[in-house]
Amino acid sequence: MEKLLEVKNLEVSFQTYGGEVQAVRGVSFHLNKGETLAIVGESGSGKSVTSQTIMRLIPTPPGKIKSGQIIFNGEDLVKKTDKEMEQIRGKEIGMIFQDPMTSLNPTMKVGHQIMEVLIKHQKMSKSAAKERAIELLRLVGIPMPEKRVNQYPHEFSGGMRQRAMIAVALASNPKLLIADEPTTALDVTIQAQILELMKDLQKKTGTSIIFITHDLGVVANVADRVAVMYAGKIVEMGTVDEIFYDPRHPYTWGLLASMPSLDSDDQTELAAIPGSPPDLTNPPKGDAFAPRNPYAMKIDFEMEPPMFKVSDTHYAATWLLHPDAPKVEPPEAVKKRLRKLSSNYEKPVVVKESE
Amino acid sequence: MAEKQKLIEIKNLKQYFNVGKGNVIKAVDGLTFDIYKGETLGLVGESGCGKSTTGRTIIGLYKATEGEVLFNGVNVHAKKSAKELKTLKRKMQMIFQDPYASLNPRMTVADIIAEGIDIHGLAKTREERMQRVYELLETVGLNREHANRYPHEFSGGQRQRIGIARALAVEPEFIIADEPISALDVSIQAQVVNLMKKLQREKGLTYLFIAHDLSMVKYISDRIGVMYFGKMVELADADELYRNPIHPYTKALLSAIPLPDPETERTRQRIVYDRSQHNYKEGEELQFREITPGHFVLCSEAEYEKYKTMYT
Ligand SMILES: Nc1ncnc2c1ncn2[C@@H]1O[C@H](COP(=O)(O)OP(=O)(O)OP(=O)(O)O)[C@@H](O)[C@H]1O
Ligand SMILES: Nc1ncnc2c1ncn2[C@@H]1O[C@H](COP(=O)(O)OP(=O)(O)OP(=O)(O)O)[C@@H](O)[C@H]1O
Ligand SMILES: [Mg+2]
Ligand SMILES: [Mg+2]
Numbered sequence: 001m002e003k004l005l006e007v008k009n010l011e012v013s014f015q016t017y018g019g020e021v022q023a024v025r026g027v028s029f030h031l032n033k034g035e036t037l038a039i040v041g042e043s044g045s046g047k048s049v050t051s052q053t054i055m056r057l058i059p060t061p062p063g064k065i066k067s068g069q070i071i072f073n074g075e076d077l078v079k080k081t082d083k084e085m086e087q088i089r090g091k092e093i094g095m096i097f098q099d100p101m102t103s104l105n106p107t108m109k110v111g112h113q114i115m116e117v118l119i120k121h122q123k124m125s126k127s128a129a130k131e132r133a134i135e136l137l138r139l140v141g142i143p144m145p146e147k148r149v150n151q152y153p154h155e156f157s158g159g160m161r162q163r164a165m166i167a168v169a170l171a172s173n174p175k176l177l178i179a180d181e182p183t184t185a186l187d188v189t190i191q192a193q194i195l196e197l198m199k200d201l202q203k204k205t206g207t208s209i210i211f212i213t214h215d216l217g218v219v220a221n222v223a224d225r226v227a228v229m230y231a232g233k234i235v236e237m238g239t240v241d242e243i244f245y246d247p248r249h250p251y252t253w254g255l256l257a258s259m260p261s262l263d264s265d266d267q268t269e270l271a272a273i274p275g276s277p278p279d280l281t282n283p284p285k286g287d288a289f290a291p292r293n294p295y296a297m298k299i300d301f302e303m304e305p306p307m308f309k310v311s312d313t314h315y316a317a318t319w320l321l322h323p324d325a326p327k328v329e330p331p332e333a334v335k336k337r338l339r340k341l342s343s344n345y346e347k348p349v350v351v352k353e354s355e
Numbered sequence: 356m357a358e359k360q361k362l363i364e365i366k367n368l369k370q371y372f373n374v375g376k377g378n379v380i381k382a383v384d385g386l387t388f389d390i391y392k393g394e395t396l397g398l399v400g401e402s403g404c405g406k407s408t409t410g411r412t413i414i415g416l417y418k419a420t421e422g423e424v425l426f427n428g429v430n431v432h433a434k435k436s437a438k439e440l441k442t443l444k445r446k447m448q449m450i451f452q453d454p455y456a457s458l459n460p461r462m463t464v465a466d467i468i469a470e471g472i473d474i475h476g477l478a479k480t481r482e483e484r485m486q487r488v489y490e491l492l493e494t495v496g497l498n499r500e501h502a503n504r505y506p507h508e509f510s511g512g513q514r515q516r517i518g519i520a521r522a523l524a525v526e527p528e529f530i531i532a533d534e535p536i537s538a539l540d541v542s543i544q545a546q547v548v549n550l551m552k553k554l555q556r557e558k559g560l561t562y563l564f565i566a567h568d569l570s571m572v573k574y575i576s577d578r579i580g581v582m583y584f585g586k587m588v589e590l591a592d593a594d595e596l597y598r599n600p601i602h603p604y605t606k607a608l609l610s611a612i613p614l615p616d617p618e619t620e621r622t623r624q625r626i627v628y629d630r631s632q633h634n635y636k637e638g639e640e641l642q643f644r645e646i647t648p649g650h651f652v653l654c655s656e657a658e659y660e661k662y663k664t665m666y667t
Contacts, residue, residue, distance in 0.1 A: 042540055042542065043510075043511065043539075043540045043543075157402075157403070158402055159402070186402070187401040187402050187567055188567065188569060188608060188611040188612050188613075189401060189607060189608060189611045189628075190401070190402075191611070191613070192611040192613070192625055195613075196625075214540060214541050215541075215613065216541070216615035217570075217612065217613030217614050217615050217620075218613050219615070220613065220614065220615050220616055220617045220619070220620045221613045221620040221623070223617075240617045241617055244615065244616060244617050245617075254542060255541055255542060256615065258541055258542045258544070258545035259541060259545075259570065259615055260570050260571060260573065260574035261570070261615075262569075262570050262573060262597060262612065262614060269549050269552075270545035270548060270549055270574070271545065272542060272543075272545035272546040272549055273542035273543075273545075273546075274546075276510045276512065276513070276543075277510075337616075
């Protein structure tokens with residue numbers, strides 16, 4: 001499989017009155033061509049900052065890329081000038097935001113916004129661009145696109161605006177599409193339509209997708225692989241089956257257990273994760289999740305766990321995977337999901353720094 | 356629920372908005388249902404189908420265009436003395452979707468929570484007032500040190516707890532929660548839902564729970580009503596609704612819920628609803644009819660006969 005994107009040890013901070021917010025604290029992952037990686041995690045864990053950094057959209061200052069590389073198509077985006085980035089954004093990398101009204105221009109007809117991209121990046125003629133814009137609107141499921149192309153964003157319903165934004169993002173045939181909570185504000189029926197649409201387009205165009213969401217149902221639906229973030233780090237990463245059927249990190253357990261399941265009639269309490277996420281101006285020593293982790297051991301409060309490899313594709317940063325750690329039982333709701341995966345190693349192995 | 360006592364009775368409730376040029380939006384278009392004391396009634400349906408408007412009209416924020424709402428037998432929208440109105444307002448409270456926008460940023464948490472206590476004169480002295488605030492903070496899982504802070508110092512889940520404490524301050528019997536957890540993190544959602552359930556057990560509260568997360572609605576609700584374009588198309592016990600949905604819109608809605616299980620998702624078959632699929636004849640009358648005990652569906656006479664044979 002060919003890698004389209006490789007993020008290596010990325011660190012991003014913001015200077016604020018209260019001090020330096022360490023929003024992303026050493027994130028590494030890769031994305032293959034045609035693949036969908038879902039990023040899930042607590043609010044404030046750095047999902048949006050990570051993806052905005054890839055697009056080089058974080059405001060600097062107060063933001064700063066402190067270290068790391070973002071290798072896209074063989075080139076390091078961290079080193080690109082703003083001008084070079086402008087060429088890459090919108091052409092090679094498209095982005096869909098949570099709130100369509102913030103990224104669609106309210107004073108410009110929807111069709112023109114799509115045409116602008118086509119004329120600028122694909123060097124199309126005006127009439128060709130208009131035709132393609134109509135085609136794109138039809139593709140994203142907007143009824144009567146010939147008419148809609150001449151309307152303004154406020155004349156669209158919420159779900160239609162979201163789809164229009166997807167059409168803008170797709171106009172340039174990007175190699176990478178970053179979708180930050182693209183369906184969170186939508187109804188399940190429209191959400192389902194949009195997810196189907198994205199998968200369909202991916203099949204046709206081979207686009208790679210980074211999909212940020214906090215809905216684990218959506219993750220199960222769209223993802224090939226999943227990265228779980230907590231306090232600025234990836235704490236677990238694996239194929240979608242590994243994360244849902246064989247999760248290893250207690251934060252992932254907490255996430256999975258706090259969701260009600262549709263088929264259970266049981267009225268037991270949901271297993272909420274107690275407390276709130278840590279302050280990133282002053283991240284705790286050791287494992288940042290330890291204060292909220294019922295499985296925390298003494299070492300969790302003192303030393304950060306290394307990354308352990310459970311299979312070729314499955315990583316988790318928790319001391320529970322250390323050979324000397326006591327065997328613990330995950331929460332009931334998680335135990336019900338567990339399956340034996342044949343791809344697992346006999347024993348987890350520590351990942352060396354250089355890997 | 357052994358004895359089913361009606362707390363709220365909604366009869367043919369309509370709420371139309373006049374949006375100019377003779378255009379009328381029928382946001383709520385003839386709802387009839389009851390809410391029993393101590394139960395949680397979930398309300399679901401697509402964006403714009405009228406869920407919030409229903410809640411706001413029930414609580415009296417809007418005057419109904421037609422129909423009536425009875426609270427403990429008292430008509431919410433009928434003319435009342437100032438005193439009666441105040442009592443009614445106290446007994447029905449609302450929790451809002453956005454924990455950021457619904458708290459005044461310039462007020463301390465104590466003043467936000469105590470606003471209702473002050474309006475209704477529920478505390479005789481300053482000490483008693485603060486005592487109540489401390490109790491309420493503890494009830495919702497915060498502590499007294501939080502009383503003198505401002506909303507922006509809290510996380511989303513904590514702010515939603517402050518909103519709940521504010522609603523509880525006036526000792527309501529009925530709470531309308533309009534998407535109370537939609538803006539929160541999954542792990543924090545569970546905290547708030549557990550808290551709401553606990554308060555219900557302890558205080559015998561009745562909830563109307565509006566949401567678009569269908570798995571959470573099923574978890575918290577005793578019964579669920581499904582709305583579509585201002586009308587209720589189906590109403591049943593929560594488990595019954597998910598097990599035996601009858602109205603094609605409900606089936607479509609349920610078939611679209613993504614479940615946290617990759618295998619189910621890979622084989623998902625989504626049902627699409629199209630209003631025209633009913634093939635209603637000119638003048639055919641739609642009514643909310645009981646198909647099996649406690650399970651109501653909006654349907655024509657012909658559909659009723661069909662559903663009856665299919666589901667009983
Ligand atoms: N412009 C900024 N200035 C200061 N801090 C910022 C800025 N942008 C983000 N942060 C901080 O960086 C951290 C990570 O934020 P980020 O938006 O990436 O979270 P997230 O995982 O996307 O959360 P959510 O699920 O709520 O969208 C947070 O602590 C946030 O407060
Ligand atoms: N004050 C108002 N004036 C005019 N139209 C309104 C008003 N309030 C609501 N509407 C309209 O009434 C309909 C129902 O709106 P409502 O807010 O009740 O929907 P909802 O089911 O709560 O949707 P959501 O899930 O998006 O919150 C919509 O078409 C809306 O645009
Ligand atoms: Mg975000
Ligand atoms: Mg609403």
